[in-house]
Amino acid sequence: MNHSISRDAGTARTPAGDQLPGALPEALRAELGRFRRDLHMHPELGNQEFRTTAALKERLERAGLRPRVLSVGTGLVCDIGTPDATAGGRVLAADPDRPLLALRADIDALPIPDTKTVDYASTVPGHAHACGHDVHTTVVLGAGLVLAELARAGALPRPVRLIFQPAEEVLPGGASDAIESGVLEGVGRILAVHCDPRVDAGRIGLRTGPITSACDRLEVELDGPGGHTARPHLTTDMVTAASRVAVDVPALLSRRVDARAGLAVTWGRLASGHACNVIPQHAELSGTVRCLDLDAWRKAPDLVHAAIDEVAALHGAKPQITYVRGVPPVVNEPVTVQLLHSAMAARRGEGAIEDTDQSLGGEDFSWYLEHVPGAMARLGVHPPADPVRRDLHRGDFDVDEQAIKVGAELFTACALLDGDLPD
Numbered sequence: 124m125n126h127s128i129s130r131d132a133g134t135a136r137t138p139a140g141d142q143l144p145g146a147l148p149e150a151l152r153a154e155l156g157r158f159r160r161d162l163h164m165h166p167e168l169g170n171q172e173f174r175t176t177a178a179l180k181e182r183l184e185r186a187g188l189r190p191r192v193l194s195v196g197t198g199l200v201c202d203i204g205t206p207d208a209t210a211g212g213r214v215l216a217a218d219p220d221r222p223l224l225a226l227r228a229d230i231d232a233l234p235i236p237d238t239k240t241v242d243y244a245s246t247v248p249g250h251a252h253a254c255g256h257d258v259h260t261t262v263v264l265g266a267g268l269v270l271a272e273l274a275r276a277g278a279l280p281r282p283v284r285l286i287f288q289p290a291e292e293v294l295p296g297g298a299s300d301a302i303e304s305g306v307l308e309g310v311g312r313i314l315a316v317h318c319d320p321r322v323d324a325g326r327i328g329l330r331t332g333p334i335t336s337a338c339d340r341l342e343v344e345l346d347g348p349g350g351h352t353a354r355p356h357l358t359t360d361m362v363t364a365a366s367r368v369a370v371d372v373p374a375l376l377s378r379r380v381d382a383r384a385g386l387a388v389t390w391g392r393l394a395s396g397h398a399c400n401v402i403p404q405h406a407e408l409s410g411t412v413r414c415l416d417l418d419a420w421r422k423a424p425d426l427v428h429a430a431i432d433e434v435a436a437l438h439g440a441k442p443q444i445t446y447v448r449g450v451p452p453v454v455n456e457p458v459t460v461q462l463l464h465s466a467m468a469a470r471r472g473e474g475a476i477e478d479t480d481q482s483l484g485g486e487d488f489s490w491y492l493e494h495v496p497g498a499m500a501r502l503g504v505h506p507p508a509d510p511v512r513r514d515l516h517r518g519d520f521d522v523d524e525q526a527i528k529v530g531a532e533l534f535t536a537c538a539l540l541d542g543d544l545p546d
Contacts, residue, residue, distance in 0.1 A: 143469050144278060145269050145535030147528050155265045155527050158182070160243035162257040166232030166250040169290030169297060172197040175230050179264060179287055186271050190285075194304040198230060198289040198297065203267060204274040204282035221281040222311025224541045225497075226534050227488060228263035229256045229291035238518035253520045255318025255504060258527060260287060262316060262502070265531035270538055283538050284310060294340055294449040296487025302494065312459055313497035314537055315488045316530050318504045319479070320512050324523035327467050327533065328479030328501030331460045335453040335499075336385065337420035338485025339412040342445040343368065343431060345395075349404035358402045364438035365395050365406035368431060375430040385415030385483070386423060406440075413483050417452055424448075452481075453489040455498035463500050466536035471529070484515075502530050 147155070158178070167175055176197045183190040183201050190201035202223065235253045237245035245251045267285045274282075286306050290297030307313070322328050345368065347359025373388045380386045388410060395406035412427060414420040424446045435442040467476050479501045488499055504522035505512055513520050 143536055143539060145273060145532065145539055147265060147269060147531055151265065151268060152528050155261050155531070156524050158264065159257050159261040159524065159527060162260060163243050163252050164246050166237075166245050166247055166252045166257075167230075168234060168250060169231040169293035170195060170197055172230045172289050175260070176287070176289075179230075179260070182264065183267065183285075186268050188267070188271055193289070193301060193306070195289060195297070195300050198301060199285070199287040200301075200306050201267065201285040201287075202282060203270050203285070204279045223282045223284045223309050224538055225284045225286055225307070225310045225313040225491075225495075226263045226266055226538075227286040227288060227313055227315045227491065228259040229288050229297070229487075230260050231256060231290055231292050231297070233292055233516060235516065236518050239521055241521070251518060251520075253517060254292070254515050255502075255520070255522060256291065258318050258502070258504065258522055258530070259316060261527050262530035262534065263287065265527060266534035266538070269531065269535050273535070273539075278539075280539060281541060286313075291487050294338075294447055296450050296490060298487040298490040302490060307491065307494050310495050312462075312541065313491050313495055314459065314463065314534065315497070315499045316502040316533070317486065317499055318515070318522060318526070319501035320505045320514055320520070322477065322479070322501050322503030323505050323507045324503050324526045325471065325507070325529055326475045326477060326503040327463070327529070328477050328503070329455075329460055329464055329498075330479045330481065331455055331457050333415060333417070333452040333454050333481050334479065334501075335486045335489065336481065336483045337412075337414040337417070337423075337449065337451045337489075339420075339423065339449040340447040341388065341408075341410050341412050341427065342447070343408040344443040345406040345408075345435060345440040346404060346443070347440045349402045352400045352402055355402060359439040361403045361406045361440065362395050364435060364440040365393055365408060367438055368434050368440075368442075369393055369408060371434045372427070372430045375434070376426060379426055379430070380419055380422075381416075383416070384419035385413070386419050386426070387413050387483070388427065389413070412446075413485070415452065415481055415483070417454065420451055450485045450487045451489045451493070453486050453499050454492055456492070456496035459496055459498035462537055462541060463498055463533070465540055466533050467500075469540070470532050470536050500533070502526055
């Protein structure tokens with residue numbers, strides 16, 4: 124699989140960093156650090172991000188912008204550089220009729236306890252920003268505040284839309300609701316970053332093509348006559364049946380799909396029975412289906428159903444399958460990857476860019492890319508001097524906050540260089 128970045132996919136210039144405006148002033152950098160820590164202390168789950176939405180709305184309005192709450196009740200969209208984007212004053216855009224560049228952030232947290240010993244640890248029991256969405260949100264906010272100033276000075280080559288999206292962690296993701304509410308109307312290109320603890324702070328990872336995998340949810344219920352463990356031949360041995368489904372279904376799929384598609388069923392829960400001498404009548408399994416390839420993902424529900432039916436039938440169990448579609452892979456468009464590359468090179472030099480592998484994680488940013496070209500970059504958040512790398516979705520996950528400045532300035536550079544790309 125080719126992990127290299129296309130160097131000739133676009134025509135964006137890469138002027139020297141000191142010639143490119145849009146750097147974060149020190150006072151704003153410090154404010155953004157405080158804003159991120161406040162979000163970190165008050166995490167909110169998907170579609171419950173009312174405090175987060177209010178905090179963003181207040182700060183954007185204070186900057187003279189006109190954010191609009193999404194129709195689902197949380198999340199925001201806010202335009203910069205369009206004729207009606209500000210609450211007062213004249214906004215100068217080079218060409219307000221050109222398609223907007225969208226910058227997307229996800230704003231929800233996870234139902235995970237925060238186990239860190241820091242003064243900005245979560246104050247909400249059982250909830251934590253353990254995936255870095257507080258950083259994503261602060262990055263887009265910071266970029267937006269700088270771009271608003273550039274727009275007022277007539278230095279923004281095309282208008283920009285900020286999208287603060289709720290419920291990324293809730294399958295099939297809040298992106299679908301945001302799209303239905305019209306956030307992509309007039310958008311020509313969309314960008315996002317995702318925190319990556321494998322990448323040192325101060326750097327980004329880029330990849331052309333698929334950068335995440337598809338992710339679906341799978342629930343299986345098995346039923347059959349139970350009975351005494353002394354007479355298993357008179358029953359459906361439900362524990363054995365469930366165990367064989369857990370083991371044999373992934374093995375069957377590995378022989379029915381091209382291995383390069385990366386189709387994998389991984390179980391997270393198996394439950395059956397209540398007593399040591401009673402064969403139960405019921406068993407439940409739940410897990411995820413992940414896939415690296417878009418075509419294989421589209422075929423996955425039928426393949427998974429068939430495999431479960433076959434294994435369950437061998438053991439006399441009747442399956443009931445709930446297959447919940449999640450998200451397709453995020454497939455980065457080459458010209459947009461080149462824009463991100465050019466922007467980072469302009470800000471921090473070629474040495475701050477590295478190739479990144481395709482992840483088996485899922486991301487609902489993929490739904491936007493079904494409609495408009497775009498790309499996601501891996502934002503380095505690992506403190507370079509720390510020997511321990513704390514993975515995402517863990518209670519002790521944290522970031523090096525210089526990543527906020529890096530991400531925001533990456534986006535402001537993209538907004539400035541995007542005017543050089545073909546529409």
